[in-house]
Amino acid sequence: MTVAVLGGVLAVLVVLGGFVAKQFFGEYLKRSGATAFDRTARWYSRRAKFGRRLVRRYAEAVREDFSTHAMGFVTDGTIDITKVYVPLQYERGGRREDIYDNVRAQSRTVVIGPAGAGKSMLLKNSMLLWAKQPSSTRVPVFIELHRCNGSTATLIDLIVAELGRSRLDRDGRIRDLTLRGLRDGAFTLLLDGLDEVGRDDQQRVFEALRDLAREYPECQYIVTCRDVVYQGQPLGSAFAHVVRVAEFDDAAVVRFLSHWPGLTDAAELFVGLRDTPALMRLARSPLLLTMIAYLHTEVLTRSGRRLPTSRTAFYREAITHLLNRDPDLGRARSVYQAGEKLAVLQQVALRSMESTGDDRLTLSRRALESTTKDLLPDLNLDQSKVKDLLDEIIDRSQLLVATDKARTGFTFRHLTLQEYLTAVELADDPEGLLDRYHADRAAWRETVKLWCGATTRDCTSVIAEVFSAPDHHRVLALECLAEATRVDNEFADVIIAHFLDRLGTDAPVIEAIVTALGTVASDTRPRGARLFAALTEIARGAGDAAADAMLALSASGRAEAAHVLVKLAGDASARTALSNMGELALPALVSQAKPQTLWAIDDIALVGTPAAAEALAGLLWRSARVATRAAWRLAELLPRPGVLEQIRRVAPADEGIHDFDWVWGPFAEGKDDPLRAICGRVAELIYGVSPPKDVKTIDPRLAIPLAVRGIRDAQPLDEVDLVLVRQQIGERGASTRHAIKQVVTQNTGDPRMWRARAEILRRSKLSAAQQRLIGLLSSPVRVVFHSLLLEEGYSQARRVRREDWATIEAAQRQTKHLWLLCGVLLLPLGIGVVLIGLGLHVLVVTGTEPFGALWLSIAVLAATVVAPLMYLVAVKLPAHRGDLSDTLVGILAILAGCALVPITIAGVVTIHAGIGLVGVGVLAAILVVGAVCALVARAWDRVRDNPFRRCYEAEANRVENPASVIAG
Incomplete structure (x- = not known):
């Protein structure tokens, strides 16, 4: 009888196990088949566009060719682009924004900016970011447009050559693949240096770009060009989207310096730049900032000298160092004197600039040797020394570099260096300079400015000639005035008065006028002081002229300008100008941080430097409105370099442990770290409060x-x-919860995904502020978060435990062996006790064995039969009967708990009767060991997998290219 009863119990367990297997494994097999089909479809899609194997090989070539970049003027001083690159910005409506979303959103863009603004680095960094996570959706191709000069090659030829140069043409099919990729829109064409195309080739290249965009409209096109060259939009409506790169702000300068290798006093260097307007103006250019960092680290710091204070002085310092660095650094002695090499470089630069028919940036080896040979008699050198002299200039000075492995062509490190050397060569020939300028104003305007800064002679005649040009070219005279060492004072006042009258007009070069006026006003000597006073008087007026004057005061970079502008802060233009001043405006902005002037807090955040973060941290214990706004802005700035170190210097206004100090616990440097209190205060202020829009x-x-x-x-x-959410998104599936989760976890632009996420948040009864906070999470983290809200199981409160946040960076321990040991110890013991207990109650009911009350055994057996039946009914109920289903599940839990106690007691009594007290003790010890294993394994599992850790790891592992212009 006992055997028959036990067999019946096992049969029931088998039936229940089969039901569960059908419910879970059937759905799993369906999902696995769908996933395999999707993978196959995606693979064929990639093959159709460009081929996964070729994309992988091309990405490897890109990483090898683009990973390092010369500092701009030395080859043995390469830098890792990904480590020092600073994201660029553009200005829109008086606010600075990242340039990348703007460019990615357009299929054809022209990126313009001054020389050294970082346009080429923008494209190269995007290439590298793509190569880290290559996609065949858009394959980027980097083309230097100066290769069109003096060449009959088409743009498609250059694209094919670039892909072939990247070692992809091993099978000879690269042209066919390129044409197919162009038709399919598989390429992002990064066309660099439109301004470097020779004048004789410009019209041909402009037409070729327009034709290429029309013939292959599905591709993405990004062209870079100097702003002074790209006037009147020569590419026409085909490239109507034009973005101007903004100069570096204070935050970008700080970030760049903090990443520069070997620079240990970045903060001190920045303060020195900030306090010297002329230096800070130079540092706004990425190229010049690179030179500042290099010269400060490698040259000036070692010799105890100070940084120069003008652009021409910088170029002179850099070039002198490169020509003399072998003896200065104790390396191989130079055969030729620095003056001899400088004379050659100046003549070569002039010849290159005069090459209007071909590329102004590139010189053939033959032309290089011919130029040097003509100059050798004047240097009192034998003509047989041509090769030796050039080799020393190229290999040691590194101002000239080969454009190909065969060393048949050479170029200067940067066009700006070439223009400076040209200006120095023409120092005693102002007439020749002006003749060349009139012949090609766009190409020679930078050289004219550098000439005015490099020469010590009177520049009045040159500036006067420039000032007599048509109106939109006249601004060069004002720019020259800012550079010139010597110019007639009365004539200088005439120029300044002319452009002061232009303030408030719709002149096409008004931005250049404002900047140039600010540059002149930055000089604390009499001329600059007079202009500063005039701008202040105009700024106190009204209208567009006042707004332009405010911007000019801001551009001066003088601390006095901030004090003037803060008194005019009732005007929006004054606030814009004030925020543009960066750190110099912080004291004025902090003084304005009041509940009625929250804009001042926003403008402090716009400065974006560690000092700005420190100022915000000091506002966290002000009035509630001020503190909350400062908390949100500080929360934005915390990830930036140097911010945490800076705000550690802020003493919290109150001591002790607060409710939110746990938030920064995993990242604090000890219990006394001020960041625990500061960041805890930030968390306390922003929790439950909607962020600024x-x-x-x-x-x-x-x-x-x-x-x-x-x-x-x-x-x-x-x-x-769940049914209502599924109806919202129109998704069907056997498992409602799983069908919704499949849609929610997509990282695409599918509108169903957004509707499902919004509906889940709404039905979860989360507050509007909490929903806004979730919206600030990155996309991978939001996927995890919505999945958490969809999960079944025990209560939300038990799933989220604050102490789990402290373990997010703790080591993860594997628990499978502990769980296996636990199962080996407890499963047979538990099943055995339950089965023996059930058997004993059956024997009691049948009258075979007297044990306890008969009614209790009948109740236990009834609960054992009814509980599975109730479960089957609960899971099969229609979705709209959810409340009844929950009630049945609750009754099931109560029945199971009530039945388990007498069953276990009966099992233990039976075992005790069979094996005695010692045997029961052994089984109890096994039970304790198994229970300990389960508790330890569960604790380790909490560390390895909890809601906090899932989100944190999704953030840490996400792969995004926010600083890339390549469209997805």
Whole structure:
């Protein structure tokens, strides 16, 4: 009888196991088949566009060719682009924004900016970011447009040559693949240096670019060009989207210096730049900032000298160092004197600039040797020394570099260096300079400015000639005035008065006028002081002229300008000008940080430097409105380099442990780290408060714990909610929860995904502020977060435990062996006790064995039969009967608990009767060991997998290219 009863119990367990297997494994097999089909479809799609194997090989070539970049004027001083690159910005409506979203959103863009603004680095960095996670959706191709000079090659020929040069043409099919990729829109064409195309080739190249864009409209096109060359939009409506690169602001300068290799006093160097307007103006250019960092680190710091204070002085310092660095550094002695090499370089630069028919940047080896040979008699050198002299200039000075492996062509490191050397060569020939300028104003205007700064002679006649040009060229005279060492004072006042009268007009070069006026006003000597006073008087007036004067005061970079502008802060233009001043405006802005002037706090955040973050941290214990706005802005700045170190210097206004100090616990440097209190205060202020509308992201180390903590307040989605969500997105599937999750976890632009996420948040009863906070998370983290809200299981409160946040960076331990040991110890013991207990109750009911009350055994057996039946009914109920289903599950849990106690007691009594007290003790010891294994394994699993860690790892592992212009 006992055997028969036990066999019946096992049969019931087998039936239940089969049902569960059908429910779960059938759905798993369906999902696996769908996933395999999707993978196959995606693979064929990639093959159709460009081929996964070729893309992988091309990405390897890109990483090898673009990973390092010369510093701009030395080859043995290469830098890792990904380590020092600083994202660029553009200005829109008086605010600075990242340039990348703007460019990615357009299929054809022209990026313009001054020399050395970082246009080429923008494209090269995008190439590298693509190569880290290559995609065949858009394959970038980098083309230097100066290769069109004096060549009959078409743009398609250059694209094919570039791909072939990257070692992809081994099978001879690269042209066919290129044409197919162009038709399919598989390429992003990065066309660099339109301004470097020779005048004789410009019209041909312009037409070729327009024709290429019309013939292959599905591709993405990005062209870079100097702003002074790209006037009147020569590429026409085909490239109507034009973006101007903004100069570096203070935050970008700080970030660049903090990443520069070997620069240990970056903060001190920045303060020196900030306090010297002429130097700070130079540092706004990425090229000049590179030179500043290099000269400061490698030259000036070692010799105890100070940084020069003008652009021409910088070029002179850099070139002198490169020509003399072998003896200065104790290396091989130079055969030729620095003056001899400089004379050759100046003559070569002039010849290159005069090559209007071909590329002004490139000189053939033959032309280089011919130029040097003509100059040798004047240098009192034998003509047989041509090769030796050139080799020393090329190999040691590194101002000239070969454009190909065969060394048949050479170019200067940067066009700006070539223009400076040309200006020095023409120092005693102002008439020749002006003749060349009149012949090609766009090509020679930078050389004219550098000439005025490099020469010590009177520049009045040259500037006067420039000033007599048509109106849109006259601004060069004002720019020259800012550079010139010597010029007639009365004539200088005439020029300044002329352009002061232009303020407030719609002149096409008004931005250049404003900048040039600010540059002249930055000089604290009499002329600059007079102009500063005039601008101040105009700024106190009204209208567009006042707004332009405010911007000119801002451009002066003088601390006095901030004091003038803050008194005019009732005007929006004054606030824009004030925020443009960067750190110099911080004291004035902090003084204006009041509940009625929250704009001042926003403008402090716009400065974006560690000093700005320190100023915000000091406002966290002000009035509630001020403190909350400062907290949101500081939360934006926390990820920036140097911010954490800077705000550690802020003493929290109150001591002790607060409710939110746990937020920064995993990242604090000890219990006394001020950041625990500061960041805890930030978390306390922003939790449950909607962010300002323009806040797009905050530090994930704050956003994640606060967002996940909000899950405790969320309402779990029941079956009714799930059905309504599924109806919203039109998704069908056997498992409602799984069907919704499949849509929600997509990282695409599918509108169903956005509708599903919004509906899940709404039905989870999360507050509007909490929903806004979730929106600040990165896309991969939001996927995890919505998945958490969809999960079934125990209560939300039990899933989210604050102490789990402290373990997010703890080592993950594997628990499979512990769980296996636990199962080996407890499963047979538990099943055995239950089966023996059930058997004993069956024997009691049949009258075979007297044990306890008969009614209790009948109740236990009834509960054992009814509980599985109730479960089957609950899971098969329609979704709209969710409340009844939950009730049945609750009754099931109560029945199971009530039945398990007498069953276990009966099992233990039976075992005790069979094996005695010692045997029961052994089984109890096994039970304790198994239980300990389960507790330890569960604790380790909590460290390895909890809501906080899932979100944190999704953030750490996400792969995004925010600083890339390549469209997805």
